[in-house]
Amino acid sequence: MEAARIALTSRFGTKCMDSLPVYLEKGGYKTARRVLLEMTPAAVIEEVKKAWLRGRGGAGFPAGVKWGFVPKSSGKPKYLCVNADEGEPGTFKDRYILGLAPHLVLEGVLIASYALGVGDAFIYIRGEDVRVAQCLENAVSEALAGGYLGDNIFGKGFSLKVQVFRGAGAYICGEETALLESIEGKQGRPRLKPPFPVSMGLFGCPTVINNVETLCNIPLILENGAELFLKNGKPRDGGTRLFGVSGRVRRPGVYELPVGTLLRDIIFENAGGLGDGLTLKAVIPGGISSPILTPSEIDIPMDFDSLSRAGSMLGSAAIIVIDQKTPIFDVLRHVARFYAHESCGKCTPCRIGTAWIRKIVERLAAGNGEGRDLDEIMRLAENMRGKTLCPMGDAAALPIQALIRKFRAELDLSIGRIQGKGEAVC
Amino acid sequence: MLNIRIDGKGVTVAEGTTVLRAAEAAGIAIPHFCYHPAFPPEGSCRVCLVEIEGIPKLELACATEVRDGMKVSTQSSRVREARRDVLEFLLAEHPLDCPICDKAGECRLQDYFAEYGLFPGDFREAKEKRDKRIRIGGKLLLDRERCILCTRCVRFLDRIIGTSGLGVINRGNRCEIAAHESRPVDTIYAGNLAEICPVGAITDADFRFKTRVWFLESRESLCVSCSRGCNIWVDVHPGLSRAVRRKRVFRFRPRPNPDVNQYWMCDIGRAAYAAADEERHEAAFMPRSGRDLRLSWDKAFILISEKIKASRELGKTDRIAVVLNTGLTNEELFLCDRIFRRGLGLKNIFFADPPARKPDGFLFTGEMTANPRGAREVGFAPVPAGPEFLAAETELLLVFGTALAETAGKGSALEKAFSRIGTKVLFASRASSLDRLVDIVLPTAVSVEKNGSLTNINGRVQDLVKALEPVGECLAEWEILSRIGRELGLGGGIFEPPPALEKTRRAMNSDIPFFKVGG
Numbered sequence: 001m002e003a004a005r006i007a008l009t010s011r012f013g014t015k016c017m018d019s020l021p022v023y024l025e026k027g028g029y030k031t032a033r034r035v036l037l038e039m040t041p042a043a044v045i046e047e048v049k050k051a052w053l054r055g056r057g058g059a060g061f062p063a064g065v066k067w068g069f070v071p072k073s074s075g076k077p078k079y080l081c082v083n084a085d086e087g088e089p090g091t092f093k094d095r096y097i098l099g100l101a102p103h104l105v106l107e108g109v110l111i112a113s114y115a116l117g118v119g120d121a122f123i124y125i126r127g128e129d130v131r132v133a134q135c136l137e138n139a140v141s142e143a144l145a146g147g148y149l150g151d152n153i154f155g156k157g158f159s160l161k162v163q164v165f166r167g168a169g170a171y172i173c174g175e176e177t178a179l180l181e182s183i184e185g186k187q188g189r190p191r192l193k194p195p196f197p198v199s200m201g202l203f204g205c206p207t208v209i210n211n212v213e214t215l216c217n218i219p220l221i222l223e224n225g226a227e228l229f230l231k232n233g234k235p236r237d238g239g240t241r242l243f244g245v246s247g248r249v250r251r252p253g254v255y256e257l258p259v260g261t262l263l264r265d266i267i268f269e270n271a272g273g274l275g276d277g278l279t280l281k282a283v284i285p286g287g288i289s290s291p292i293l294t295p296s297e298i299d300i301p302m303d304f305d306s307l308s309r310a311g312s313m314l315g316s317a318a319i320i321v322i323d324q325k326t327p328i329f330d331v332l333r334h335v336a337r338f339y340a341h342e343s344c345g346k347c348t349p350c351r352i353g354t355a356w357i358r359k360i361v362e363r364l365a366a367g368n369g370e371g372r373d374l375d376e377i378m379r380l381a382e383n384m385r386g387k388t389l390c391p392m393g394d395a396a397a398l399p400i401q402a403l404i405r406k407f408r409a410e411l412d413l414s415i416g417r418i419q420g421k422g423e424a425v426c
Numbered sequence: 427m428l429n430i431r432i433d434g435k436g437v438t439v440a441e442g443t444t445v446l447r448a449a450e451a452a453g454i455a456i457p458h459f460c461y462h463p464a465f466p467p468e469g470s471c472r473v474c475l476v477e478i479e480g481i482p483k484l485e486l487a488c489a490t491e492v493r494d495g496m497k498v499s500t501q502s503s504r505v506r507e508a509r510r511d512v513l514e515f516l517l518a519e520h521p522l523d524c525p526i527c528d529k530a531g532e533c534r535l536q537d538y539f540a541e542y543g544l545f546p547g548d549f550r551e552a553k554e555k556r557d558k559r560i561r562i563g564g565k566l567l568l569d570r571e572r573c574i575l576c577t578r579c580v581r582f583l584d585r586i587i588g589t590s591g592l593g594v595i596n597r598g599n600r601c602e603i604a605a606h607e608s609r610p611v612d613t614i615y616a617g618n619l620a621e622i623c624p625v626g627a628i629t630d631a632d633f634r635f636k637t638r639v640w641f642l643e644s645r646e647s648l649c650v651s652c653s654r655g656c657n658i659w660v661d662v663h664p665g666l667s668r669a670v671r672r673k674r675v676f677r678f679r680p681r682p683n684p685d686v687n688q689y690w691m692c693d694i695g696r697a698a699y700a701a702a703d704e705e706r707h708e709a710a711f712m713p714r715s716g717r718d719l720r721l722s723w724d725k726a727f728i729l730i731s732e733k734i735k736a737s738r739e740l741g742k743t744d745r746i747a748v749v750l751n752t753g754l755t756n757e758e759l760f761l762c763d764r765i766f767r768r769g770l771g772l773k774n775i776f777f778a779d780p781p782a783r784k785p786d787g788f789l790f791t792g793e794m795t796a797n798p799r800g801a802r803e804v805g806f807a808p809v810p811a812g813p814e815f816l817a818a819e820t821e822l823l824l825v826f827g828t829a830l831a832e833t834a835g836k837g838s839a840l841e842k843a844f845s846r847i848g849t850k851v852l853f854a855s856r857a858s859s860l861d862r863l864v865d866i867v868l869p870t871a872v873s874v875e876k877n878g879s880l881t882n883i884n885g886r887v888q889d890l891v892k893a894l895e896p897v898g899e900c901l902a903e904w905e906i907l908s909r910i911g912r913e914l915g916l917g918g919g920i921f922e923p924p925p926a927l928e929k930t931r932r933a934m935n936s937d938i939p940f941f942k943v944g945g
Contacts, residue, residue, distance in 0.1 A: 170597070187594065192469035192489055345575065345594070345601035347470045352515035355599030359551035376548070383511035386483050387472055 006224050006232055007240060008216050009256045012100050018135055020142040023103040029148050031223040032110045036156045039222075044115035048218065050226035052238040056093075057083055057174070057211030058287065058315040059391075060237075060304040063218075067208060069198040070116055076205040080113050080121040081183065084136075084212045085167055085174040087126055088287035089338060090318035093242035094212040096254045098125070098132045101216075102139035103148075106162065108215030110148065111222060113160045116208055121162045124179050127169035137164050171342035175390050176209040177201075178344065189346045190390035213242055233259030237303045241314075245271040247321035248278050260301040267298065267321055278323040282407070286315025288335060289395035291402030292322075312402070328407040329365075329414040332400065336361040339396035347389035353380050354396050367419050371412040374404050430496040445498055446474055446487040456500055457509060457538045459516075459624045460576040461488035464689050465585055471576050473512040473538065477502045484508050509542045518549040519599065521558075521571040529626030531639040535574065554599060563591065563611030564693065565631040566619055570602050573627035579603060579619045586690065587613050587788075603627070614790060617696045618689075621679060632697070633677050637663055642676060645893035648880055649678060649695040650753060650796035650873040654789050655882030656680060656687035656695055660702075660874050660893040674894060675702040675874065686886065692790050705857040707869035708898025713861055723899060723909075726851075726868055731913030733822045733849055738770065747774035747820045747847075751827040752808050753795035754903055755878030755890060756941065757927055759804040760934040761907035761920070767805075769916045774820070777801070777808035778830040791883045796873070800881035803940040821848040826870075826903060828858035853906060869900040876902035877927050887941065904930060 016022045023029070035044060049064030070078060082105065086094040098105060109121050125133045140162050143149040151159045170188045172178045177191035180202050201207025217239055221229045230238035243255045243266055250272030257266065263285060267273065274280055280295045285302070291312040293300070300306055307314045322331065340358035345351040357377050363369045381397035388394070404411060427438050430448060437452035444467070449456050459471035467489035475484035479497035484504060499505060516535060524530045556570035575594065580603065583591045591611040595604045605611055611619070620630040644659040659679040678699045680691040710721040737743050748766050750759070766772045785792035801808050810833060823844075830840070841863055844850055850864040855872045875896040881887050896902065908925035920933045935941045 172597075192467060192486075340598060343598035345596070345598045348472050348512050348515050348574070351575070351599055351601065352518055356515070356518055356549070356551065363551060383515070387475065387508055387511070389469055389472070 006220055006228060007256050008097075008104070008213070008220055008242070009254075017101050018099070018103070018139065020103060020139070020146055020148075023101070024146075028103050029107055029110075031219045032107045032114075032148070033154050035111050035222050036114055036154045036158060041115045041117060044111065044222065047226045048115070048221060051217075051221045051229040052233070052236050053214065053217050053221060053229070054237055054304055055211055056213035056217075056241070056316070058088065058289075058313075060314065063210060063214050066198065066210075067112075067116055069196075070206050070208060071199060074199075074206055077120065078116055078118045079202040079205055079207040080109065080116060080118040081176075081179060081202060081207060081209045082109060082121065082123040082212060082215060083174060083176065083179060083209055084123055084125040084129075085179060086129075086212070086316075087171040087174045087342075088289065088316045088318060090246055090284060090287050090320045091244055091316040092246075092318070093244045093254050093316070095129055095132055096242070096244075097212055097216055098129075098136055102136045103143065104216050104219065105136070105212055106139060106143050106149065108218040109162060110153070110160060111218045112208070112210065112215055114158055118208070119159060119161065121160060122183055122202070123162065123164045124173070124183060125164060125166055126173070127167045133164060133166050140164060170344070171338075172344045172390075172392060175392065177390070179209065180207065187344075189344045190392075192389065234301070234303050237305065241302065241317045243270075243302065244316075244318045245321065246319070248274050248323040248326070249321050250275055257302075260303045260306070263293070263298045263300050263302055263319070266302065266319060271319075271321070274321065274323055278325065280321065281324045281326065282322040282328070282331075284318075284320040284322070284399070286313050287318040288320070288338065289313075289399055290315045291398050292331075292406060294406055327414055328403060328410050329418075332403050332411065333361050333365055335396075335399055335403065339392070339400075343392065343396070347393075349384040350388045350390075350393045350396065353384040353393070356380055357396075357400065364415055365418065369415060370419070371415055374408065374411060374415075378404055428492050428494040428496075430492050430494070430498065432498045433500055439492060441491075443492050444488060445476060445478075445485070445490045445492055445496075448492050449487065449498070449500060454500055456487045457534070457542060458488055459534055459574055460578065462578050462581075462622060462689075465578070465581050468577060468581070471512065471516075471574065473509055475505060475508045475512075476500050477505050506542065509538075510545060513539055513543045514545065514548070516574050517543075517547065518551075519553055519571075520574075521553065523572070527572065527626040528629045528634045529572075529623070529639075533626055534624035556602065561610065562605040562628070564613075564616035566611060566616055567629050567631055567634070568603060568605075569627050569629070572625050573603055574625055575601055575603070576624055577603075578622045578624065579628055582615075582618060582622055583611065583613070586618075587615055589613055592619075614692045614694060614786070615690060615788070617693045618680070618691070622689075630677075636673075637676050641665055644679070645874075646681060646891050647678075647874050647893045648796070648888055648890050649691055649698065650880070651692075651695040651698045651794070652789075652791045653793040653796055653798055653883040654687065654791050655796060655880055655886065655888050656691040656789060657683040657888070658691060658695070660699070662894060673703045675699045686882065686888075687789055690789060692786075692788075694790065701856060702872050702874050702894065703897075706872075706897050706900070707854060707857060707867060708900065710866065710868045710899060712866050713864065721866065723868070723901065726866060727909050727913050729866070730822075730824070730851060731910060734770065734910075734914060737822065742821070743770050744773055745819055745821040746770070746772055747776065747823045748772060749776045749778050749823070749825040749827075749830055750801075750806075750808075751777060751795060751829055752779050752793075752798040752801045753827060753873075754797060754801070755876070755880055756797065756800040756804065756887065757878045757930045757934060758903045758907060759797070759801050759806065760938070761904060761911065761930060763804050763806065764918060764920065764933075765907060765911045765914070765916060769911065769914065775806070777806070777810060778825075778827065778833050779808070779810070780829045780832055793883065796880045796882075799883055799885055800879075800887075803881055803885075804934075804938065820846075823847045823850045823864075824853070825851065825860065825864070826853045828852075828854050828856065828860050831859045853903065855900065868906070869898060870906070871896040871900045871902040875900065876904070878902070878904060879931070885940075 053063045054060040173188040178188040182188040197207045233239045255270045336358045340354040343354045384393045385397040439448045458474045460468040474487040476487045477499040558569045560568040562568045580592045642661040647660045649656040661677045711718040780794035783792045844863045851866045852864040855870045874893040878890045911921035
């Protein structure tokens with residue numbers, strides 16, 4: 001595997017990188033200072049556009065294009081919200097960054113806010129990550145004391161306030177409009193779009209919502225130039241990705257690799273392959289909401305477009321490796337339970353669909369079902385797909401459909417066996 | 427203006443119109459639960475999805491604004507399937523207790539299933555058990571099993587009333603509507619919650635189980651509980667005779683009018699439906715300590731007019747006193763003016779209305795009658811009837827309405843004053859404490875039983891259309907007044923037989939500039 005020419009994590013090995021003095025010693029905030037003193041906001045946005053930095057939260061929307069949509073003069077304040085909710089099962093890359101290099105996130109926030117004309121930024125962090133939130137709050141106080149946040153940063157007349165906002169632990173709050181509702185003090189439930197947050201977001205004002213990893217790439221792009229950044233990845237999908245590998249591999253963890261690295265290589269080289277006596281059964285390539293891949297499908301470059309062509313998605317680049325001994329029925333049950341638990345309940349198809357599917361799966365697990373119940377699940381998932389208020393309907397329907405389509409024979413067998421024994425396999 | 431085609435039908439609408447509204451304009455109904463014209467689109471029920479040419483996904487009719495040249499299909503197989511799927515989802519967890527559901531017959535879920543569903547149920551799992559009888563304030567009951575979580579009730583309190591008394595608790599399939607435990611829904615507009623609930627989740631204890639809605643006929647009328655003049659539907663049970671069932675009117679509902687009451691009415695107005703049937707006078711009578719004596723209208727008219735004539739001939743019309751009220755229609759007040767003020771030149775004309783309350787800044791005006799503005803426009807300066815009118819050497823007292831019982835002193839003072847008066851005649855629709863204090867009680871029609879017009883607080887003149895025939899021998903006041911005027915031989919043409927409201931209205935419209943143009 002070719003090492004990334006520029007890497008977001010290059011300084012992560014340094015001890016105490018989470019403290020401001022160490023971060024500064026390693027060249028931290030240098031790029032931000034140069035950008036604020038030497039570049040115009042428009043030039044920053046242009047550079048990010050050229051870098052083809054695509055959203056690392058899962059949707060893969062080009063960050064520069066999103067920034068370009070912010071109305072120039074709406075007469076209202078603009079906000080930046082950092083999505084650090086990271087609720088997608090299998091995903092742990094943002095937590096890794098926030099814990100090790102919170103100032104890198106803040107530097108990204110500073111540059112982005114400067115480019116967008118934002119005076120208030122919110123970092124929305126999931127409620128369970130108490131330690132990470134504390135670490136981030138310390139970093140914010142340090143940066144404020146050091147003059148990297150607050151009033152008149154670098155004497156440029158630009159001011160920025162950053163608030164760390166802890167959520168209450170809901171998957172749906174990773175959805176950008178639910179996140180905004182949550183910051184506004186309401187229940188985390190997605191809003192109807194349009195209007196989109198860039199024109200009417202937090203408190204009705206233009207708002208950009210970017211993922212943690214996305215923003216950490218901003219200083220990199222401006223330090224090394226868009227061209228080099230783009231070269232690091234693929235055309236129309238620049239840079240590296242932080243792949244979070246979990247499951248039955250020898251070395252689970254976060255790996256920073258160029259966009260487009262082969263999935264097979266990540267599993268068998270970086271993560272050291274499966275453990276002793278284990279063989280590969282399936283891989284979830286981009287968090288639990290991405291449709292599962294079979295071993296014959298893993299020679300695939302890990303970039304947004306390649307995975308989308310293969311009927312799956314890169315999502316948050318969270319790779320979950322499943323071995324032959326893990327029953328797919330258990331995976332199905334886990335996915336069904338997760339989405340039924342996390343559906344916010346606002347719209348009909350997701351509220352009832354996810355609950356209905358879970359009820360069928362639990363019935364199957366109790367030995368009271370048969371193979372044709374899987375057809376019913378397929379039908380219900382289809383009825384949810386593309387018809388819900390927010391992307392969560394698809395996030396639930398697509399992986400469930402893929403599991404049944406690709407592993408029907410095994411599932412039928414499992415269901416038959418459970419029926420015979422009258423108990424669940426797991 | 428934008429031109430679009432919906433199901434092949436061309437329609438021209440203003441910019442900013444949603445597909446759903448455009449379809450309505452074209453006469454095409456698109457099913458919807460969460461959408462209500464009073465609120466911005468919510469987009470959560472997902473039953474209004476339609477197909478728009480050139481857009482791969484189905485789009486929400488309630489939230490999508492039309493673009494020029496747009497081609498919409500509300501009947502394609504994809505749309506029909508999507509609707510069916512939403513109905514299937516909603517019915518999966520629905521208790522299907524329609525036979526004992528008060529909303530049956532006017533339930534959107536039921537209606538849409540009949541129109542767009544009719545599929546066999548395929549839900550073989552255990553349904554969620556939820557509370558079915560929660561008091562959420564006022565007379566409202568919440569059934570959480572029937573609830574489809576459209577959140578219309580939540581949004582009504584948030585946006586229209588501003589009290590935010592209801593919310594959604596929990597997540598996913600565990601979502602439920604809930605009120606604050608310590609603070610139930612407390613607004614005089616609570617009845618609207620049962621109204622806008624598209625299913626039987628919120629019902630009104632006052633209406634619940636009293637009848638089945640399919641027996642009811644909705645007839646137009648106006649609310650007369652205050653001077654807002656809310657447009658209403660009077661829901662009448664036409665099928666049963668009064669001998670079998672004394673109740674004809676089962677409820678009042680708001681009839682949308684963007685200029686007056688939008689989609690709403692208050693609970694004071696709603697509760698007034700009972701006045702149409704309860705404690706009604708049905709025949710003229712002379713109260714006596716033993717048995718009431720029946721009296722015919724003809725006899726009553728002669729009696730009254732003879733008394734008046736006698737006073738007039740003796741030049742003692744100051745011994746006649748009339749107590750009117752501002753609940754009378756414009757036409758009735760006009761007749762009062764022509765008879766009592768101009769015709770007889772009476773000085774003792776008083777008004778007795780229920781005491782005013784505090785206006786709430788929304789619909790309820792605080793004026794407890796429908797037509798104080800009308801009375802002013804006709805030329806009266808309604809002075810409340812204080813005890814002073816009783817002190818006069820009155821020989822004949824004509825009282826319209828029963829508010830006097832509430833306003834003119836306590837019972838015994840009123841009784842004492844009344845005892846000095848020679849002849850006291852009461853025109854009233856309902857029984858009251860005044861009945862025992864007068865010599866003659868004459869039964870009048872209630873608002874839903876008469877024609878006429880009312881002027882609301884903003885000066886808007888609205889037609890009151892008879893929704894029901896008066897009970898028994900009841901007569902509308904305009905008819906009574908026309909007869910009295912005729913017996914007295916008053917001129918002006920309006921008292922020529924037969925009594926007709928139209929004549930009065932024409933005279934009023936030509937005599938009083940306020941009522942002239944368009945009324």
